[in-house]
Amino acid sequence: MSRLLSLTALAWRTLLQHPLQTFLSTLGLVIGVASLVAILSLADGLEEFAREQISSTTDLQSMYVDAREYEMVDGVAIRRDSAVVFGDAEVAALVAHLGPDVRGGLRQSRSVLVEQDTLRTAARLHVAQPLIWELAEVELAAGRSLTAEDSNAVVVSAPLAERLGGAEAALGQRFSVGGQEAEIVGVRDEETPAVYGAWALAAPEASTLVLHVAQAENVSETTDRVRAWLDEQFPQGAEGFTIATDEMRTEQLAKGMLIFKLVMGFITGISVVVGGVGVMNVLLMTVTERTQEIGIRKATGARRRDIVAQFLAEAVMVSAAGSAVGLLAGLGIVFTAVPIIRSLADDMPFRAGFSLGSLLVVAAVAVLVGLVFGTYPAWRASRLSPVEAIRRD
Template identity: 30%
Template sequence: MVAQTQLPQLSGTSFDETVKMAITTLTANKLRSLLTMLGIVIGNASVIAMVGIGQGAQRLAAEQFESLGPNTLFVLPGTPEERSTSFDFTRTLVYEDALAIAEQVPAVQAVAPQINLNRVITYRDKNTNDPVVGTTPDFLSVRSFKVARGRFISDLDLERNNRVAVLGAEVARILFDEGNPIGKRVRVGAVSFEVIGVMEQKGSFLGEDQDNRVYLPLTTMANQVVGRTSPFGLEVTIISVSAKDEKSVSAAQFQIKNLLRLRHKISGEDDFEVQTQKDILQIVGTITGGLTLMLAAIAAISLLVGGIGVMNIMLVSVTERTQEIGLRKAIGARERDILVQFLVEATILAAAGGAIGTLVGVSGVLVVGALSPLPAPISPVAIVLAVGVSGGIGLSFGVFPARRAARLDPIVALRTA
């Protein structure tokens, strides 16, 4: 149905009049205009939401790594290639390596080697299958953990291979509900341990619950739970290290590498890796940044589809309004007036869709932030970019229909109508 638009003398049509006429034309076909804007709305909302969620993931990872302390380093066994391609990589670190780092590296303040594996933990008729960590007393200071009740592992526990255990907050809740587990005995696999402490709730770290762990003396873990698996000493899964201060991190990393190369008699590629908190955060940031960019690119396709929808509807509008165009040109409208008229209509559709899409996208980010641990920040850059792109798409995709309308011969247009 042809929109009925008042036709003033257009030989000198002002821009205000052009905008009013465009709004009148678009509101005459409300449903069609709304459906045309839908693609732009979805595109804008998707881009803003994906960028916000991606930045939230990066910020959450940064906050979690900062909770470790800026001075933390991690010594990992095997090469990076082995760890990324196989779960059965060479276990090259031993307890004696950790002792050597603590004694011979000047830039190091504390060292906490770990043996990690999963075991079934049982108390009476309750059980849970969770990670078990064999470690040393320095674990608390290196990893910034605290004990809520009882005590942590002591040097005496290590020397005597004592069968004592410290429960994570979640393990204590599962096995003992609200009861006091101190002094009770739990089974880790087939071995019985006395509970001497319960850890303070720590929360998740990169998606892993840190409260569902059980901590044992490293020597007890190696000798009575795992068994000796290396002829060179007590094999460990990872060695956590804290430098004396933030300025000492690089020195500690360099000194640890040199010491372990000497101890392992390495002349070629290292069979270990020393990572700082900054190194790991950079890796995580690269991954989350890449995912954010990929999701934003996918969402941006919706903007392209929306632009095609705008062009399609404007072409239909040109066909429907042939008589109006011929009449306006017959009474003095110039090609530039007709061109501007259709470009303004296309731009209004895209800009309105962009504004609505921005509101939807921002609302989505706020909902995600409220219902999840993600900070989910609002990105002003993403908003400006999405709205600017949507307006640009309306202008760009409106050019072809507008030029087609502007070049209609008034005589032919009136006859065709």
């Protein structure tokens, strides 16, 4: 321990004696580490924000079963001749098979024509059975949500309500949705033209079977049981269906963000490597300048490993200093960037994330860059002959 402390102190004194060289050798490393810290912190914040959005808009206790309408043949998507269309019978049979802790319902989405007097526009129609609307938690600008007693009642989005005179004025109005008469009972606060209706407005086409499990920890087991039931009930088996859960979406998000961070980390890692090359070049110049000093040390008993240890210590110190400054610079970039991102995104509640893993990466970079790029200068210094080193000008 005392040897390590003495090496560190010697390396620090040497670096302070050559401030300009130390600054130039760390400049590239500072830029690389600052970029790495900024990207990792912003990416962590983006992942956290996305997870919060998924948690607030999805239900981890639900799963969604869809019949595959297409199959891949030699890389070409071919429409199936007879895709399964779920109905009340299939829902009842599956729920009975799964037990009392599971409830089920159907939902369907399609594009329709919305008409009323002079109004004629396209919108996305989302219809569902009562269970789905019971589970949905949405913010309404006016009116009420759909209930099990509703048949031709609908909730419209804000853009449609504006074309009907505003949120309050739209309540109670009737119009044609996909050729069927419907009455507006609520207005949803969202940006896209959409209509949400009771199951009476459904069309005889493919629907999504939604299953709600009482306990979120049982979703995985229930998914396996659903696959087994599909294998028993349909000729194409479970392979003819897709089963998705919101937990899967969260996992897909995590994988996507990991790939993003790896790619961006690799790109910014190039800057760190360039900084490491700068450290090596400056250390090589230092070896040349301090040739006589090295010769005197070897002549007075210093071994090769002592010279190697000294220059490696200096390399690690330079890298650590550059990484520390880069860390502070990266944090400064993040704190500057977050308010800008919020202002450009309409005050979106985005914040940076500072994980322990990111800080450990920075610490590892400091040590690795110093060791990797300091090895050759240290080896070269240790190979100098004491006699020739002392005689050299």
